[in-house]
Every structure is written in structure tokens, then in C-alpha cells.
Amino acid sequence: MTYKRLFLWLPAFLFLLVFFFYPLTKIFSLTFDFSTLTNENNLLITRNSLLFTFYQATLSTLLTFILGIPSAILFSKFDFRGKSLLRAITAVPFMLPTVVVAAAFNSLLGSRGLIQTFFSFQFQGTLTAILIAHVFYNTTIVIRIVGNALSQLDSRLENSARVLGADSFHTWRYVTFPLLRPALLASALLVFMFNFTSFGVILLLGGSNFATLEVEIYIRALQLPNLNLAAILSIIQLFFTLIFSILYTRTINQVNTQTNPQFSQAKKPKTFKEKIFVATLCLLLSAFFILPLISLPIRSLTRLEADRGQRDQIQYGFTTDYYQELFINRRNSLFYVPPFQAAINSLSYAGITVLFSLSLGYPVAVALAKPTAIDKFLDPLLLLPLGSSAVMLGLGFILSFGRLISSPLFVPIAHTLIALPFVIRTLQPAIKSIPEKLRQAASTLGASPLKVWQTIEFPILSRATLTAATFAFTISLGEFGATLLINRPEYPTIPIAIQRFLSQPGGLNYGQAMAMATLLMILTTTSILLIEKTRLNQSGEF
Amino acid sequence: MLELRNISKTFNQKNILKNVSFKIKKGETICLLGASGSGKSTILKMIAGLDFPDGGQILFNKIDLSSTPPHLRDFGLVFQDFNLFPHLNVFDNIAFGLKMRNLSEDKIKLRVAVLLIQIGLSGFENRKVNELSGGEQQRIALARALATQPRLLMLDEPLGALDKSLKDDLLNQLRNILHETKIPAIYVTHDAEEAFAIADRILILHDGIIIRDDTPEEIWKNPKYVTVAKTLGIGNVIEGEVIAKNKVKTEFGIFDINCKQNEGEKVNLLLTQSSNAKDEAINVKVEDIVYKQNQFEVKSRGDALSGEAVSKGAKFLAKEKPKIGQTIKVNVQIGCLE
Numbered sequence: 001m002t003y004k005r006l007f008l009w010l011p012a013f014l015f016l017l018v019f020f021f022y023p024l025t026k027i028f029s030l031t032f033d034f035s036t037l038t039n040e041n042n043l044l045i046t047r048n049s050l051l052f053t054f055y056q057a058t059l060s061t062l063l064t065f066i067l068g069i070p071s072a073i074l075f076s077k078f079d080f081r082g083k084s085l086l087r088a089i090t091a092v093p094f095m096l097p098t099v100v101v102a103a104a105f106n107s108l109l110g111s112r113g114l115i116q117t118f119f120s121f122q123f124q125g126t127l128t129a130i131l132i133a134h135v136f137y138n139t140t141i142v143i144r145i146v147g148n149a150l151s152q153l154d155s156r157l158e159n160s161a162r163v164l165g166a167d168s169f170h171t172w173r174y175v176t177f178p179l180l181r182p183a184l185l186a187s188a189l190l191v192f193m194f195n196f197t198s199f200g201v202i203l204l205l206g207g208s209n210f211a212t213l214e215v216e217i218y219i220r221a222l223q224l225p226n227l228n229l230a231a232i233l234s235i236i237q238l239f240f241t242l243i244f245s246i247l248y249t250r251t252i253n254q255v256n257t258q259t260n261p262q263f264s265q266a267k268k269p270k271t272f273k274e275k276i277f278v279a280t281l282c283l284l285l286s287a288f289f290i291l292p293l294i295s296l297p298i299r300s301l302t303r304l305e306a307d308r309g310q311r312d313q314i315q316y317g318f319t320t321d322y323y324q325e326l327f328i329n330r331r332n333s334l335f336y337v338p339p340f341q342a343a344i345n346s347l348s349y350a351g352i353t354v355l356f357s358l359s360l361g362y363p364v365a366v367a368l369a370k371p372t373a374i375d376k377f378l379d380p381l382l383l384l385p386l387g388s389s390a391v392m393l394g395l396g397f398i399l400s401f402g403r404l405i406s407s408p409l410f411v412p413i414a415h416t417l418i419a420l421p422f423v424i425r426t427l428q429p430a431i432k433s434i435p436e437k438l439r440q441a442a443s444t445l446g447a448s449p450l451k452v453w454q455t456i457e458f459p460i461l462s463r464a465t466l467t468a469a470t471f472a473f474t475i476s477l478g479e480f481g482a483t484l485l486i487n488r489p490e491y492p493t494i495p496i497a498i499q500r501f502l503s504q505p506g507g508l509n510y511g512q513a514m515a516m517a518t519l520l521m522i523l524t525t526t527s528i529l530l531i532e533k534t535r536l537n538q539s540g541e542f
Numbered sequence: 543m544l545e546l547r548n549i550s551k552t553f554n555q556k557n558i559l560k561n562v563s564f565k566i567k568k569g570e571t572i573c574l575l576g577a578s579g580s581g582k583s584t585i586l587k588m589i590a591g592l593d594f595p596d597g598g599q600i601l602f603n604k605i606d607l608s609s610t611p612p613h614l615r616d617f618g619l620v621f622q623d624f625n626l627f628p629h630l631n632v633f634d635n636i637a638f639g640l641k642m643r644n645l646s647e648d649k650i651k652l653r654v655a656v657l658l659i660q661i662g663l664s665g666f667e668n669r670k671v672n673e674l675s676g677g678e679q680q681r682i683a684l685a686r687a688l689a690t691q692p693r694l695l696m697l698d699e700p701l702g703a704l705d706k707s708l709k710d711d712l713l714n715q716l717r718n719i720l721h722e723t724k725i726p727a728i729y730v731t732h733d734a735e736e737a738f739a740i741a742d743r744i745l746i747l748h749d750g751i752i753i754r755d756d757t758p759e760e761i762w763k764n765p766k767y768v769t770v771a772k773t774l775g776i777g778n779v780i781e782g783e784v785i786a787k788n789k790v791k792t793e794f795g796i797f798d799i800n801c802k803q804n805e806g807e808k809v810n811l812l813l814t815q816s817s818n819a820k821d822e823a824i825n826v827k828v829e830d831i832v833y834k835q836n837q838f839e840v841k842s843r844g845d846a847l848s849g850e851a852v853s854k855g856a857k858f859l860a861k862e863k864p865k866i867g868q869t870i871k872v873n874v875q876i877g878c879l880e
Contacts, residue, residue: 156625159592162612163619164639165690170613174638178629 008363009378012420015360019413020385023396030231030399042229049216050236056127056202056212057195060134064191067135067288068142074281075143076151078274079266086282089289091140095528096521097478098200099495103517104292105133105205106502107299112510114295117304129205134198136292138191145190149183149255155265182254189251193244197237197389200480204499213237214391214481221395221485231399234392241387296521300514304507322511339512342497343519345408346477349493352412353476354469357419361468365427382424385417393417394485408491414482419472426471430464467531474527477520494520543568543726544589544694549598550750551584558584560750562598566694569724571717573741575731575773580747582730586696589728590619602693613642618687618725622699624679626671632658632682633667639690657685660719677708684716688723695720695727701736713739734774738762746770768810768879777814778856779879784809794824794844794856801878810879815858821873828864829855838863840870 036042075087093101107113109123109132116123123129153176161171199214208219213233220230269278303319326340364382367375385393393414397405404410434457442452480495487496494516501513544566551559558581566572576582587593589600591612600607607615626635633654640650658664661681671679680700687695700716701709717740720727731737737744738758746754746761748769754761765771771779782792784803789796792811803809813824826842833839843855858872 154625156621156623157627159587159590159612160619160621160625160627160686161638162592163590163615163617164686165613165616165642166638167611167613170642175627 005367005372005374008367009375012360012364012382013378015416016381016385020393020396020417023393023400024388026399027231027234027392027396030228031235033228036226036228036232042226042232045211045216045220045229046233046236049211049213049233052210053196053212053214056130056134056210057192057198059127060131060138060195060198061188061192063131064135064138064142064195065188067284068139068187068191069146070277070281071139071143071285072147072150074278074285075266076147077266078278079268080278080282082282086285087143090143090285092293092525092528093136093289094138094140095474096524097495098198098480099204099498100296100478100517100521100524101133101136101292102201102204103498103502103513104296104521105129105136107514107517108292108295112299112304112507114299114302114304124205125207125209127206127210130198130202130210133201133205134195136288137198137201138194141191141194142187145187145252145255146180146183149180151265153179182251186248186251186255189244189248193241193248196244197241199389199391200495204502214389217389217391217395218481218485221391221398227395227399230395234389234395237392238388241389245387293521296514297518300511300518303511319511322508322515325508325512326515339497339501339516342492342494342516345491346493346495346520349408349412349415350473350476352409353415353419354472356412356416357423357472358465358469360416361420361423361427365424365431368424368428369431383421386421390414390418390479390481391485394482397482397486405486406488408488410486411483411491411493412476414486415476415479416472418479418482419475422471422475423468426468427461427464430461434460470527470531474524474531477527478524543603544728545599545601545604546585546589547599547601549585549588549595549600551581551588551593551596553581553584557750559595562747562750562752564745564752564755566726566728568726570742571720571727571729571740572743572745573729573731573737574745574747575734575737576747577773578732581750582732582747583698585747586619586698586728586730589694589696590617591615616690616693618690618692618695620680620683620687620695620697620700622702624676624683624703626679626683626686628672630671631667632663632669632671632674635671635682636686636689638686643690653689654685657689660688661685661715676704677712680704680712681715684719688719688725691723692725695725697727697729699731700729702731702733709736716740732773738774746773764877765812766880771812771879777812778858780811780813780856781854782809782811783807792844793854794826797822797876799876799878802880812877812879813856813874814877816873816875819873821875823871823873825869825871826856826858828866828868828870831863831866834859837861840864842870 031037071090075083096104105113106124109115109129111122111124113123157175157179158171161175162168166174196212197214198212199218202210202212202215203218208215208223211219213236217230217233217237220226220233269275300322301318301320303317303321326343327338368379371379397410397414401410438456439452442456443449447455477493478495479493480499483493483496484499487493492500498513498516498520501509501516545564547563549559549562550557558579562585564572574582574585584593588595589607591607591610594608602615627638630638636654636657637650640653645653654667655664658666661684663678663681663685666674666678666682671682674682680703684700697716701712704712713736720740729737729740741758743755744758744761745752746769748767753767754765754770761770761774762776765774765776768779771777780792780794782790782797784801784805784807785791785796786805788798788800790799790801790809790811794813797811799811801809801811824844826840826844828840828842830841831838832841838860840858840860841855842858860870864870
């Protein structure tokens with residue numbers, strides 16, 4: 001039996017061994033290099049990037065809370081028309097690829113953005129841009145964790161405190177706040193962790209001047225090669241993310257045990273103050289979350305050629321040029337292939353990722369559906385790639401496979417490493433939900449093992465499999481960090497193409513970036529909707 | 543001390559309270575009895591200042607409370623499901639109100655210790671509240687409310703979440719504490735047994751108004767309304783029809799009784815079993831027998847009705863076990879109900 005079980009683990013385990021643990025040891029071995037460790041310049045770079053990472057992550061988290069806490073109150077305490085729609089909209093950014101978010105803000109606020117037609121200001125390359133995008137991404141975390149805790153908070157506890165003589169401040173200070181503390185802490189940790197490891201947003205909106213650990217690893221791996229330094233930075237990064245995830249797991253466990261689930265206490269805003277609060281916040285949230293996402297497709301279809309002529313001779317108008325250009329292979333193009341080829345590449349990579357992650361993940365999910373001690377021991381190993389950053393995965397590939405990396409197969413392999421935990425986590429509960437008795441009943445009724453699988457397991461699992469496949473597909477489509485490090489110039493993916501277009505001057509390049517980002521946004525949003533629709537009332541934190 | 547004047551409240555376009563008025567005197571325990579959803583808890587919330595009436599006034603010592611926030615009212619409130627602060631231990635829960643009043647630490651310690659003795663849980667100071675049993679939690683909740691020596695104690699179905707034997711124990715304890723402390727109390731419940739056991743006065747809330755406000759003895763003697771008799775489980779409510787002046791026809795025969803209703807109208811009568819042989823005697827047919835507290839509860843029917851009229855039956859107690867199908871004689875007192 002045990003022997004059979006190990007076979008279930010073998011494919012995934014071998015895969016991880018070769019493509020994750022081996023590169024990890026390569027990175028580790030590079031860090032034991034005294035000349036790098038003692039080099040003053042390296043120390044300075046390490047110190048600065050570490051400080052800046054903490055600085056921007058702290059600021060981002062703070063700002064996310066400033067928007068997130070009132071929003072959590074809004075969604076948990078009040079009922080208003082369009083509430084579930086607004087709540088869904090705030091959750092969209094979290095699942096969008098970083099390049100799309102960066103392009104979206106660029107299309108609204110960037111130097112060629114829609115708003116810059118009316119006012120002129122510096123947006124790209126500022127810390128503000130990074131911070132705004134981080135708030136855009138992570139507010140939904142605060143809304144979800146703190147909002148849930150708030151709506152589960154028994155209002156009678158606060159009432160008890162009031163009757164016992166506590167004024168509203170003391171009620172908050174001694175009852176509400178202590179009860180919410182685990183949720184506040186957990187969401188703060190998660191938001192901080194995401195900001196700490198943020199890469200695409202910082203590179204695309206801030207530029208390489210804003211060197212966080214992650215950006216610095218990328219710079220030292222590709223632009224100003226110093227692989228030893230990149231390895232050291234990776235290990236520091238891994239160390240911190242591991243600490244944050246341990247702390248997060250600990251606090252999130254306390255969140256649900258302290259309060260009792262209850263029916264919704266949300267009510268319509270009644271007093272003037274409440275109405276103003278709800279109206280203002282709804283307006284603010286809609287503007288903040290909808291404008292960038294709408295301005296992206298609009299900008300991709302708009303001619304705003306302010307750059308060529310004089311400012312006062314701007315030609316406005318509708319255009320499909322940017323989309324048409326995607327199919328043309330220009331001589332001075334940034335690519336050897338027509339840009340649209342990037343879309344085909346992305347889709348093929350995504351397809352291969354789905355294939356890989358399903359065939360590796362399915363046996364593991366079967367093993368985990370009825371876990372033995374061995375399974376429980378092996379399980380966390382599979383989650384490790386999640387804790388390491390994408391850029392680090394890329395660095396590991398470069399260090400381990402050298403010239404072999406020219407094979408385009410390495411991109412979907414990297415994507416599989418990232419998608420595998422999600423695939424397993426999606427399949428496992430579905431497999432677990434099939435009672436053993438069902439299979440036994442089918443076989444006593446005369447069904448062969450194949451027939452059992454066909455008639456029982458497949459119909460039940462097809463939904464979960466579709467969800468898992470969509471997860472893998474979406475992750476692969478939007479993946480930026482690892483791909484940036486390992487992809488070949490002649491096989492660009494959509495995110496890479498967007499990044500290259502954005503980093504080049506000229507209205508046409510900019511427009512094409514917008515067009516590609518719009519396509520990617522449509523693809524991923526469709527996938528998200530598909531996942532939401534097929535997901536069988538599964539709820540968890542994240 | 544406390545007075546409610548013409549309190550009304552609308553909830554979801556429904557008038558749950560129409561014109562509620564009552565008073566509580568010093569040291570008195572009143573019981574607010576009514577079906578669930580009748581607005582009992584809302585009345586308590588309004589007295590506590592956690593909810594507001596749409597009309598009417600709440601006064602304490604003749605002072606209108608409408609502008610006093612809950613934390614300055616100095617009332618105690620105990621909920622059905624305890625609502626102890628889960629992040630605080632037993633000591634900090636009981637001490638909460640005392641700390642809000644900035645008492646010195648020594649005084650707080652002493653007060654908590656005294657209260658814990660009073661509720662029979664001394665030594666529980668450092669226990670976590672979610673490790674305690676339901677009965678223990680409710681006693682802590684009571685101690686927490688009593689700690690500040692409130693001007694009024696409100697109890698919202700305080701024993702609703704506990705099982706029967708624990709209920710009786712706590713009810714006695716509660717009655718003793720209320721007697722000792724002389725704190726006026728409003729006890730809200732839908733359980734008639736609890737109400738009769740603890741109240742100096744019972745107020746019955748029905749359809750948004752208080753239909754009875756009297757001592758338990760008086761209400762038991764004369765429930766006056768069908769709903770009161772039914773909620774309190776007093777006697778048997780049977781249906782009848784006025785067939786002539788002073789004559790009411792029921793399934794148990796024709797009684798000489800003068801009810802308000804006119805000839806031909808339906809009427810509800812209250813049949814209370816009596817041990818006085820001079821009272822009206824009726825013949826009933828035994829249908830079913832249940833052994834109950836060393837007596838036999840006899841489910842029976844009358845057969846005085848003819849035609850299509852349906853017999854609803856009545857229950858009586860018998861010392862000796864009758865046979866099913868046998869006809870027995872029972873003495874009853876008869877009254878009209880509204």
C-alpha cells in the first residue's frame with residue numbers, strides 16, 4: 001500500500017527535485033562566497049534594497065489599510081444597492097497579472113495616459129505610482145479578512161460593554177479592537193508579504209531606480225550580472241517570506257476561533273452621517289477600481305498623438321491601429337516575429353502548463369485525499385515554490401541549466417512550479433468528496449475499474465479539473481517575474497511583449513502595449529469568471 | 543422608579559410595539575412574558591439605550607432617559623447566550639464595568655471576590671470564559687451585570703440556553719440574589735414556569751400591547767384572555783356556543799354561565815379542575831392516560847355535541863388510573879374568556 005502511494009508522489013516529487021530543489025541548492029552554494037559577502041559595495045546594495053523593500057512595503061500596507069478598513073466596515077455593516085457587484089469589482093485586481101495592472105494605471109495616469117491630456121504631472125517612475133498600484137491590488141485582502149471578522153463580531157458584545165458603562169471609545173478599545181486584532185494582524189501580514197515580494201508593479205511603474213530585493217535580484221541576474229550577489233539577495237528574500245508565511249499561518253488560525261459565526265448584521269444606512277459615509281466610499285471605490293480597468297481598453301482604441309505635433313494640435317480619435325499593428329512584423333520591430341506571435345506563444349505555454357500541472361498534480365491530489373503520515377510530511381514540500389519568489393525561480397534556472405535554458409520548454413516548467421500548489425489544492429477536496437462507498441456500490445453492480453472511473457469519478461471531477469486547469473492557465477498567462485529571466489527573445493509571451501513595448505518610446509509602441517494588455521485582461525477576466533462559476537461553494541482565506 | 547409611557551416601535555413596516563406602558567417599583571421583579579418575536583427584547587434594548595422607540599417616553603426616577611447614552615444609564619443587562627467577552631478571563635469580565643468606572647484596583651479585587659462567592663464560583667478568577675459550562679458562564683454574566691450595583695437589572699431569557707435541572711438551580715439562586723440586593727429587575731421570558739417562579743408581577747405582551755399586568759396569583763385565578771390561559775397553560779380552554787341567555791353549550795354539556803357574547807355567538811370557556819365537590823361536575827370519556835408526577839393525566843372528550851362539531855378534548859388529573867373508554871366524573875370551575 002505504502003509502496004503504491006509513493007508512486008503517486010513520484011512524478012511531482014521528481015519534478016520538484018530537478019526544477020526546484022536542485023536550483024535552490026545552486027543558489028545556496030553561490031552564497032558561500034566570501035569575496036561577495038565582504039565586498040562593501042555588495043553590502044551597500046543589499047542593505048539599501050532591503051531597507052527600501054521594507055520601506056515601500058510598510059507604506060503600501062499602511063495605505064492599503066487606510067482604504068481597506070473603511071471598506072471592510074462598509075461591506076460588513078451596511079446594505080446598499082450594488083453591494084455585491086462593488087465587492088466583486090474590488091476583488092478583480094488581485095487576480096489580474098501585474099503587467100495588466102501596471103498597464104492599466106499607465107493608461108490612466110501615465111505620461112501618455114488619458115488624464116495627462118488634461119493635466120500634466122509625473123506619475124511613472126514615482127513611488128506614488130508603486131504605492132497606488134499596491135493599494136489597488138491588496139485592498140481586497142483587508143476587505144475579506146477584516147470584513148469577515150467584523151461581520152462575525154457579535155454586536156451584543158459591544159452592547160454589553162456599553163451597558164456596563166463603556167463609552168464608544170472604551171468599547172472599541174477594550175472589546176472591538178482586541179476581538180479584531182488577529183484579523184487585523186493576519187491581513188496586515190499578508191498584505192505586507194505581497195508588497196514585500198512585489199516585482200512586476202515595481203519594475204513597470206517605478207523602474208529599476210526603485211530597487212527592492214526582487215528588482216535587485218533581477219538586475220544582478222540579467223542587467224549587471226553578479227550572480228553571487230543575486231543568490232545572496234534571493235536567500236535573504238526567501239528567509240523573510242518564510243518568516244512572514246509562518247507568522248501569517250499562525251495568526252489566521254486565531255481569526256476564526258475567536259468569534260462565532262452569525263447571520264448578517266448589515267443594515268441600510270440610516271443616519272445622515274452613515275449615508276454620507278456609504279455614498280462617499282462607494283463613489284471612491286468605484287472610481288479607484290473601475291477607472292484604471294476601463295481606461296485600459298479605451299486607451300487601446302484611442303489616438304492621442306500628443307507626442308508628435310505641438311501640444312495644441314493633438315489629434316484625438318478612435319483607432320484600431322494598435323490592434324492591427326500586432327499582426328505586422330516591422331523591420332525595426334522589437335521582435336523577430338509579429339507581436340501577435342506573443343499571444344500564440346503565451347497560449348501554447350499556458351496549454352503546456354495545464355498539461356504538466358494536471359498530470360503531476362492529479363496523483364498527488366489522490367494521495368492527499370486520504371492522507372497518511374507520509375503524505376502529510378510530503379505535503380508542505382509542494383508548497384515551498386509558493387514561498388520563493390518568481391524571480392528567484394528564474395535565477396535558479398539560469399544557474400542550474402545554463403545553455404539548456406534556450407529551450408522554450410523551460411517557461412512552462414517554471415509556470416508549472418507556480419501553478420502546481422493551486423492545482424493540487426483545487427483537485428484534492430473534489431477527490432475527497434467522492435465517498436468510497438460510491439465506488440464500491442458501482443463495482444458491486446458490475447462496473448469495471450475503468451467503468452467506475454468513467455461513470456463515477458470523471459463526472460464528479462470534471463468540474464474541479466476544469467477549475468484547476470483554468471487556474472494553471474491563468475497563472476501561466478500572466479506570469480511575469482520568472483518568464484522575464486528565462487524566456488528567449490524570439491519567444492516572447494504577452495506580459496513580456498507588454499513590458500518591451502512599454503519600455504520603448506513612441507505612441508505606436510505605447511498603443512500596442514495597451515492593446516496587448518487589453519487582450520490579456522479580457523483573457524484573464526474570462527478565466528476568473530469561469531473559475532468563480534465552476535468553483536463548488538468552496539471558501540477559504542486564500 | 544422606571545416608567546415606560548406609550549412606547550411604540552415599528553420594525554420592517556410592522557408595528558411590533560403599539561402602546562406599551564408600565565412601571566416598576568423599587569425592589570420589584572417583573573416578568574415580561576410573550577411569544578418569541580413579540581418585541582420583548584426590543585423593550586429591554588430601548589430601556590438600555592441600545593435601541594430607540596419611535597414614540598413614547600422612558601423615564602427613570604421621573605427623568606426622561608432619551609438623551610442619556612447607554613454607558614451612563616447605570617443599568618445591568620444579561621443576555622440569553624451570555625455574551626461574555628471571549629478575549630478576557632473571568633476576573634476581567636466581571637471587573638469590566640468596575641474598571642470603566644475607574645474604581646481602585648483593591649476595590650475591584652474585593653468586589654469580584656465577593657461576587658464570585660455569591661454565585662458559588664470562587665477561585666475562578668483566571669479561568670478562560672470559553673472553557674466554562676453554560677451554567678457557569680451564565681452565572682459569570684450575572685455577576686458581571688451585578689458588579690456595578692446597577693439601578694436596574696434586565697435579564698433577557700437568561701436561562702433559555704440551559705437545561706432543565708440547571709435552570710431550576712439558577713432560578714433559585716437568582717431569586718435569592720434579587721431579594722438580597724433589592725435591585726429592581728425586568729425578567730424577559732417565554733417560559734411561563736420561570737415567570738411564575740420569579741416574578742412579583744407578570745406582564746403579558748401580545749400583539750404589541752400589554753394585555754395583562756398583575757400578580758402571578760391573580761393571573762392564575764383569572765387569566766381573562768384565551769391567549770393568556772394558553773401561554774401560561776392554565777386549565778383547559780374549550781369552545782362553546784351561547785344558545786340562550788346564561789346558557790353555553792360545549793362538548794362537555796350545557797353550562798349556566800353569563801358571558802358577554804350574544805346568543806348564537808361562539809365563546810371560549812376556561813375549565814379549571816377543582817377538588818371541591820360542590821363545583822360543577824361533568825362526565826368525560828377517557829381517551830388516553832399519561833403518568834405524571836404521581837398522578838394520571840387523562841386526555842378526555844365530551845360527547846354532548848352532535849353532528850359535525852369536532853371535539854377538541856380536555857386534560858384532567860386523576861389519582862387512580864381509569865380505563866380507556868371509561869366515563870369518569872370531574873369537578874370543574876368554569877369562567878368566560880375574552
